[in-house]
Amino acid sequence: MKKLLLGNEALAQGAIDAGISGVYAYPGTPSTEITEYIQKSKTAKELNIHSQWSVNEKTAMEAALGMSYAGKRSMTVMKHVGLNVAADVFMNMSVSGINGGLVVVVADDPSMHSSQNEQDSRYYGRFAMIPILEPSTQQECYEITKYAFDLSEKMELPIMIRLVTRLSHSRAGIKTGDRTAQNKIKLPTNQTQFQLIPMHARGRYQHLVDIQGGNRKSSEKSPYNTFINGDDTSMGIIASGIAYNYLMENYEDGECPYPVLKISQYPLPKTRIKSLFDNCDKILVLEDGYPFIEEIISDFLDEKRAVIGRLSGHVNRVGELDPDSIKKALGFEVEKTEPIPEVVSGRPPELCVGCAHRDLFDAINILGKENSSQKVFGDIGCYALGVLDPFASIDTLIDMGASITMAKGAADAGIHPAIAIIGDSTFTHSGMTGLLEAVIEDTPITVIISDNSAIAMTGAQDSAASGRIVDICKGIGVNKDHLILITPLHKNLQNNIDLIRNEINHPGVSVIIAQRPCVQLPKEKKDLLRKIKNISLN
Amino acid sequence: MKTNIILAGVGGQGILTIAAVLDTAALASDFHIKQSEVHGMSQRGGAVQSHVRISDKEIYSDLIPKGKADMIISVEPMELLRYLPYLKKGGLLVTDANPFVNITNYPELEKLYTEIKSHTNTILIDAKKIAKNLGNSRATNIVLLGASASQLPLSDDSLKNAIQMLFQRKGERIVNKNLEAYNKGKEIAIATI
Numbered sequence: 060m061k062k063l064l065l066g067n068e069a070l071a072q073g074a075i076d077a078g079i080s081g082v083y084a085y086p087g088t089p090s091t092e093i094t095e096y097i098q099k100s101k102t103a104k105e106l107n108i109h110s111q112w113s114v115n116e117k118t119a120m121e122a123a124l125g126m127s128y129a130g131k132r133s134m135t136v137m138k139h140v141g142l143n144v145a146a147d148v149f150m151n152m153s154v155s156g157i158n159g160g161l162v163v164v165v166a167d168d169p170s171m172h173s174s175q176n177e178q179d180s181r182y183y184g185r186f187a188m189i190p191i192l193e194p195s196t197q198q199e200c201y202e203i204t205k206y207a208f209d210l211s212e213k214m215e216l217p218i219m220i221r222l223v224t225r226l227s228h229s230r231a232g233i234k235t236g237d238r239t240a241q242n243k244i245k246l247p248t249n250q251t252q253f254q255l256i257p258m259h260a261r262g263r264y265q266h267l268v269d270i271q272g273g274n275r276k277s278s279e280k281s282p283y284n285t286f287i288n289g290d291d292t293s294m295g296i297i298a299s300g301i302a303y304n305y306l307m308e309n310y311e312d313g314e315c316p317y318p319v320l321k322i323s324q325y326p327l328p329k330t331r332i333k334s335l336f337d338n339c340d341k342i343l344v345l346e347d348g349y350p351f352i353e354e355i356i357s358d359f360l361d362e363k364r365a366v367i368g369r370l371s372g373h374v375n376r377v378g379e380l381d382p383d384s385i386k387k388a389l390g391f392e393v394e395k396t397e398p399i400p401e402v403v404s405g406r407p408p409e410l411c412v413g414c415a416h417r418d419l420f421d422a423i424n425i426l427g428k429e430n431s432s433q434k435v436f437g438d439i440g441c442y443a444l445g446v447l448d449p450f451a452s453i454d455t456l457i458d459m460g461a462s463i464t465m466a467k468g469a470a471d472a473g474i475h476p477a478i479a480i481i482g483d484s485t486f487t488h489s490g491m492t493g494l495l496e497a498v499i500e501d502t503p504i505t506v507i508i509s510d511n512s513a514i515a516m517t518g519a520q521d522s523a524a525s526g527r528i529v530d531i532c533k534g535i536g537v538n539k540d541h542l543i544l545i546t547p548l549h550k551n552l553q554n555n556i557d558l559i560r561n562e563i564n565h566p567g568v569s570v571i572i573a574q575r576p577c578v579q580l581p582k583e584k585k586d587l588l589r590k591i592k593n594i595s596l597n
Numbered sequence: 598m599k600t601n602i603i604l605a606g607v608g609g610q611g612i613l614t615i616a617a618v619l620d621t622a623a624l625a626s627d628f629h630i631k632q633s634e635v636h637g638m639s640q641r642g643g644a645v646q647s648h649v650r651i652s653d654k655e656i657y658s659d660l661i662p663k664g665k666a667d668m669i670i671s672v673e674p675m676e677l678l679r680y681l682p683y684l685k686k687g688g689l690l691v692t693d694a695n696p697f698v699n700i701t702n703y704p705e706l707e708k709l710y711t712e713i714k715s716h717t718n719t720i721l722i723d724a725k726k727i728a729k730n731l732g733n734s735r736a737t738n739i740v741l742l743g744a745s746a747s748q749l750p751l752s753d754d755s756l757k758n759a760i761q762m763l764f765q766r767k768g769e770r771i772v773n774k775n776l777e778a779y780n781k782g783k784e785i786a787i788a789t790i
Binding site: 060061088228229230231232303308309312313397398399402404405408409410444449 | 608629630634635640641642643644655657658662682683702703704705708712
C-alpha cells in the first residue's frame, strides 16, 4: 500500500533511500518535518544516520559539507531565510564543489504564512551557479531527492531542492522504491579542492564556470522538465514546481489546450524554451515566488518577446499562487463566489494560555508605562506574537538575533531604556556574538533571554541552550552582578518588575534570564528539565 | 468522482485528526488523495484549515479552488463561515454549535447561527455535548465526522477501520469511545437532515 506522507516527509524518505549518512538542520517552518521524519525513522536509526538538530543553519550546512568531504552523502535543510544565515558556506561550497553527494533543501514560504519575507531561493541557487530542483508533487519530492544525490555526485556540486509551503505541508499517497547503500569514507582525490585560498579558489571558480554547460545539458534532458503538447499555439505556458498543479487544475482531467513546458530542473533548458518561443505567439510564465523565470526569459528592453506572468502584472506579483489566482491569465472568467459574511472576525494566532512569555510581557508593559522612552527590540520565535494586541510590547522584529544588536545600536544612538527580548534557542542560534559585542563596550542595554527550553514555535524541539545559558553568559563576560534569573509567573510580577527596573538603571550590559518551560512540552521533558536545571549563579 | 472537503477550526481543536481519518480511509479505498494543512505560527490559537481532496482520478492542486468545495466541516461556528467563498452552490455545511472565544470581538452567537441557517444544506449540532455525554469531550471532532459521513465518498467500514487504526495506540477504550462518537454523529445527522 502507498504511504501517506507530507511533501516534506516524502523528501525525507527519498533522502534515506538515497543512502544519506546525515541530515543537518535547524527547525524553521515550513521545513521542520523533513528532519523530524528522519529523527523518528527506524531505518535511519538502524543505519546510524545523523539527525540531531544543529545550532543554526550555517553550522548545519558546514557539518553537511564536512560529511561530504569524507565521501558520504549528506543533506542540509532549512527555511528560506535560514539560507541567508548559511549563505557564506553556501556560496563557497559551489566553488569548492563536493565529494559525497550533498543536497541543500530550502523551503520557501510564499504568502509569509510563518515568515518575515517571501524571498525566492532559486536566486540563491543561480547565484551559486548550481542546479536547482523544484518538485511539484509529493511523489516527485521522493523521487527527485534520490535523483538529486546522483546528480550531485555526477556534477561534483551541491544541488538545491526548492520547496514551497503548500507542497511541504500537503499529504498524498507515496510509492517508495529501493534504497541505495550508504557511501563508505572516501577522501577527495584532489588535495586542493577544499583549500580555498585565492590561488586555489581562482582555479575552482574557473572550473565552476566551465561546467555550467554541463549543468544546462543536464536540464535539457532532465526527466523532470517535460513538454506536454497542445494545439492552441496562441500561447505557450511555462509552469514550474507547484504552479504546474494550479495550471492543470483549471482544465478537466488536466487537458490544457496550450503547449506546456513543465520546469522542475534549473538552470533553464534554453533549447526547449527556445522551441516553445518559436512555436507560440506569446509565453505565460507561472511560478510560485518571485518572477524568476519570467525575468530571465523576458526581453529587458521589451522589444520583441511577448512574455507575461507576475512581472508583467498578468498574475499577482506578491503572495502565493493558487488555482484561482492564475485564472484570468488563462483567459477564464473569474466566477463570483459567496463572500465571507461581515459577522466573521479575524482570529490571529496568540500565545498559549499559561505561556511564560505572557507574564514577561506584563512586566515589560508596566515598565513601559513608567518610562515612555523605553524601546523593546524583539526577535524570532513565539514571543514575536508580543508585537500584537493585547501585549503590543515589541517595537522591532527583523531577523534571528537582531534583538541584541539592534538594541546595542539604538543604545549607541542614545535610546534608553533599550531592552532586547530573545528566546533561548534564538540566543544560541545568533544572539551570542551580539552579546559579546555589547559586553566588550559595556553598552547600557538590558537583554532578556526568555528561556522556555524549547524551539517552541516550530513544535517544541530540543534547544541547544537548555541548561547552558548561565554558563554561556558568564563565559562571554557578563558581569555576574548583572546576570539575573527570574521566573515569569503572575505571582512574581511585582518582584520581576523591580528586578528588571534595577537592571534598566544599570549603566552597562545586564542579562536577565526569564526561565519557565514551554507549556507545550510533554510532561516527561519538563521533569527532565527540572533535573538538569540545577542552575546556580554562584 | 471527486470530493473536495474543507476542514475548519482553531489551532489545537483536532481538525487534523479528522483529516487523518479521511486520508487513511481514502488511501485504503485506493483513491487518490491530497490534503494540505497548516503548521507553524497560525497553529497557536489562530484560524486553521485543511483542504482534503479525494478522487478516483489524478488530483492536481493541493488547494481547493474557490466555489468548488462540496462541504465544509467545522469544529467552530464562526470558522465555518470564514471559508464560505470555497463552498460550491448548495454545498453542505457541518459544524459544532459551540464557539471558541479567544478574541475580544467575537460576534454574537445568534448572528452566526442565523447566517449558517440561511444556507439550505446545513448540519448545526451540539457535537461537544454529544461527545461529553459519551464520556469523551475530546471526540467532538469525530462526532462531526460521523455527521458528515453519509455525504462522503467513503464507506462506513473504511471510516471505522481508519478510526480503529488511528486510535489503536491509545487503547481499546479510546477506540470504542471514538467509534461511538462517530455512530452518534451519524444518527444525529440523519435526524437533522
